[in-house]
Amino acid sequence: MEIRNLGGSGLRVSAVGLGCNNFGQRLDVEGTRKVIHAAFDAGITLFDTADIYGNRGGSESAMGEVLGDKRKEIVLATKFAMQMDDEGVKKGASRRYIMKAIEDSLKRLRTDYIDLYQQHTYDPLTPIDETLRALDDLVRQGKVRYVGCSNLPAWRVAEAALTAKIINVPGFVSIQDEYSLVVRDIEKELQPAAKAYNLGILPYFPLASGLLTGKYAAGADAPAGTRFATTPRLRDRYATEKNVRLVEQLKAFAAERGHSMLELAFSWLASRPQVASVIAGATRPEQIAQNAKAIAWKLTDDDLSAIDRITLGNG
Numbered sequence: 001m002e003i004r005n006l007g008g009s010g011l012r013v014s015a016v017g018l019g020c021n022n023f024g025q026r027l028d029v030e031g032t033r034k035v036i037h038a039a040f041d042a043g044i045t046l047f048d049t050a051d052i053y054g055n056r057g058g059s060e061s062a063m064g065e066v067l068g069d070k071r072k073e074i075v076l077a078t079k080f081a082m083q084m085d086d087e088g089v090k091k092g093a094s095r096r097y098i099m100k101a102i103e104d105s106l107k108r109l110r111t112d113y114i115d116l117y118q119q120h121t122y123d124p125l126t127p128i129d130e131t132l133r134a135l136d137d138l139v140r141q142g143k144v145r146y147v148g149c150s151n152l153p154a155w156r157v158a159e160a161a162l163t164a165k166i167i168n169v170p171g172f173v174s175i176q177d178e179y180s181l182v183v184r185d186i187e188k189e190l191q192p193a194a195k196a197y198n199l200g201i202l203p204y205f206p207l208a209s210g211l212l213t214g215k216y217a218a219g220a221d222a223p224a225g226t227r228f229a230t231t232p233r234l235r236d237r238y239a240t241e242k243n244v245r246l247v248e249q250l251k252a253f254a255a256e257r258g259h260s261m262l263e264l265a266f267s268w269l270a271s272r273p274q275v276a277s278v279i280a281g282a283t284r285p286e287q288i289a290q291n292a293k294a295i296a297w298k299l300t301d302d303d304l305s306a307i308d309r310i311t312l313g314n315g
Contacts, residue, residue, distance in 0.1 A: 001014045001015065001016065001042065001043030001044065001045075001292060002014070002015040002270075002295065003015070003045070004200075004276045004277065005200070005276065006116070006146070006148075006173055006174050006200035006202075006276045006277070007173045007174055007194070007198050007199040007200030007274070007276065008173065008198035008199075009146055009173040009174075009200070011075065011115065011116065011145070011146050011173065012045075012075075013045060013046040013075050013200075013276055013277045014043060014044045014045040014046050014075075014277060015270055015276070015277055015278065015295055016042075016044055016266065016277065016278050016280060016291055016292050016294070016295055017044065017046030017047070017048050017077075017202065017277040017278065017279045017280070018035070018036075018039045018044050018046065018047050018048065018279075018280070018281070018282065018288070019048055019204060019279045019280055019281035019282075020047055020048060020049035020053060020059050020063060020281070021049070021050070021053045021054075021059060021281055022035075022059075022281050022282070022283050023035075023049070023053065023054055023058065023059040023062040023063060024053065024054025024055065024057070024058020024059040024060075024061060024062040025053070025054045025055055025058055025059070026283055027062070027283055028062075029062050029065055029066065031283070032062040032063065032065075032066055033066045034284075034285050035282050035283070035284070035285055035288060036063070036066050036067070036070075037285070038282075038285035038286075038288035038289065039282075039288050040070060041288075041289075042288050042289055042291075042292035043292065044288070044292060045073070045074050045075050046074070046075045046077065046277050046279075047063070047074050047075065047076055047077065048077040048078075048116075048176070048202070048204075048279050049063060049076075049077070049078050049079075049109075050078055050079035050080075050082065050118075050120055051078060051079060051080055051082070051084060051101060051104065051105050051108075052079070052082040052083075052084060052120065056084050056085075057084075057104070057108055060078060060105055060108035060109045061108045063076075063109055064108050064109040064110035064111070065110070067109075067110070067111075071109075071110075071111050074115075075115045075116065076109065076111065076114060076115045076116075077114070077115060077116035077117075077118060077148075078105050078109065078114055078116075078117065078118070079117070079118040079119070079120035079150060080093070080097070080098060080101040080102070080105070080117070080118075080119065080120060081093050081097075081101075081119050081120040081121045081123060082120045082121055084101075084104075091123075092123045092125060092126055093119050093123040093126045093130075093131040094123070094125070094126045094130060094131075094134075095130055095131075095133070095134040098131070098134045098135065098138070099134065102114070102117065102138055102143055102144070106143065112142075112143070113142060113143055113144065113145060114143065114144050114145070115145045115146065116145070116146050116147070116148050116173075116174065117135065117138065117144040117146070117147050117148070118147070118148040118149055118150050118174070118176060119131065119147075119148075119149045119150065119152065119172075120150050120151065121150070121151050121152075122151065122152050122153060122156060128156065128159055128160050128163050129163050129167055131160075132147075132160065132163060132164055132167065132169050132170075132171065133167065133169060135147045135169075135170070136169035136170055139170055146170070146173050146174075147170060147171075147172055147173065148172050148173055148174035148175065148176065148199075148200075148202075149172045149174070149175055149176070150175065150176035150177065150202075151176075151177060152175065153189075154189035154190045154192075154193045155189075157172070157175060157190065157193045157194070157197070157199070158193050158196070158197070160172055161193075161197040161199075171197075172199060173199060173200060174199055174200040174201070174202055174276065175190060175193075175194055175199050175200075175201055175202070176201075176202040176203075176204060176279065177190055177201070177202075177203065177204070178203070178204055178205045179201070179203035179204075179205075179206070179269060179272070179275075180203065180205055180206050180207065180208045180212060180265065180269070181208075181212055181246070181250060181264070181265055181268060181307070181311055182208050182211065182212065182238065182243045182246055182247070182311065183205070183208060184311065184312070186201070186203075191272075191273060191274065194273075194274040195273055195274055198274075199274065200274060200275075200276035200277075201272070201273075201274040201275045201276060202275075202276060202277055202278075202279050203269050203272075203275060203278055203279060204279045206265055206266060206269050206278050206279070206280055207262070207265055207280070208238045208243070209227050209228070209231075209234045209237075209238050210227050210228065210238075211228075211238040211239060211243060211244075211247060212247065212250075212261055212262075212264075212265040213261055213262060213265075214247060214251050214260070214261035214262075216228060216239060216244070216247075246310060246311055247261070249310045250264060250307070250310060250311075253306060253307070253310065257303070259297050260294075262290060262291070262294045263293075263294045263295075263296070263297045264297070264307075265294070266278055266280075266291065266294035266295045267294065267295050267296070267297035267298070267299055268299060268304075268307060269295075270295040271298075271299050271304065278295065
């Protein structure tokens with residue numbers, strides 16, 4: 001497994017990371033154990049969860065039960081800021097809430113520190129300097145090693161980077177946002193911001209909820225049991241006429257070169273500027289092995305140009 005630095009920081013992560021959003025919800029503790037152990041075997045070191053995953057805490061709790069001594073060998077990432085109660089009180093990026101959220105996550109994960117603590121969503125009510133100063137306190141206390149963000153607008157990412165320098169506190173070292181062959185919005189503003197401030201990019205939904213596996217045929221119903229069959233909103237979002245047409249072209253491109261759609265989706269992301277680790281979830285151990293091997297294809301400049309013509313030339 002290739003290991004990369006996360007942005008300009010000294011934190012090193014596996015080029016494929018494990019997204020832990022299935023734990024505590026789609027997977028019980030035993031299912032979680034199988035997937036996590038498969039990740040260990042595959043050389044994956046970045047485990048990315050959030051307090052909200054698993055119906056508010058289930059993912060962190062399941063991981064805390066499973067990791068044991070292995071926790072010291074991995075890069076454990078979690079997040080805060082999403083709403084954790086029905087009343088709308090437990091959310092945001094204020095000092096008051098952050099100090100409570102970190103203690104709850106540490107307890108569920110059964111650890112005394114988080115390697116990468118990420119603001120999960122934009123908080124319009126809290127000044128960024130308040131958030132950064134609170135996170136700096138957690139770093140100084142040894143409860144957090146590095147801080148990052150997810151789903152923030154590019155202007156906020158830039159503001160955070162500049163503010164951290166002005167007030168002399170650790171800034172975000174990474175951004176985690178949706179990025180795939182069919183969702184390239186990040187390239188307009190977020191990716192340039194990440195490059196300007198040397199932030200690592202952690203793409204999530206690399207397979208567009210399964211669309212980029214190539215298992216959905218044009219004009220055919222989604223196979224029984226798949227996400228598109230069980231979750232119509234995902235099908236409606238990703239399986240558009242345009243995207244289905246793009247996938248057919250991408251399948252042909254990969255097949256001509258002796259590769260699978262999975263390899264194309266992961267290897268393309270791994271080649272993008274600032275990308276440190278491709279975050280991918282899994283519900284079965286065999287998926288872990290497939291994901292871990294999928295970034296081995298070294299795309300040439302000609303390959304990348306051809307992919308751009310397919311994905312950007314069909315508006």
